[in-house]
Amino acid sequence: MTETPQQRRKRHYKKSYGVSLCYVENEIQKRKGVCDICGDKVKLNLDHDHKSGRIRGFLCQRCNTALGLFQDNAATILKAMHYLSHADKQTKPHQDGGEVQSA
16 A cells, blocks of 8 residues: 555654654644744744754754755854854945955
């Protein structure tokens, strides 16, 4: 007999994270479908620590991907925040209307 998509999801959450599909659905419902990082109301994904396997929360695809691209490294994410918050002070208008990094 072939598994339904719901049966597949149920097996995946139990095997991968030790939680039931019901738990995941309830957590998403509690959050009203809102991403734990950006606050957008979109389809959420279970986010977990890849080293410990511990569930951290529920994120949209964009935020979950961003954490992965930063390799879940909080220090690097803080450096990126610092960079963004100071970027306006470090750039000046270019003659053609674009911006150039100031030295």
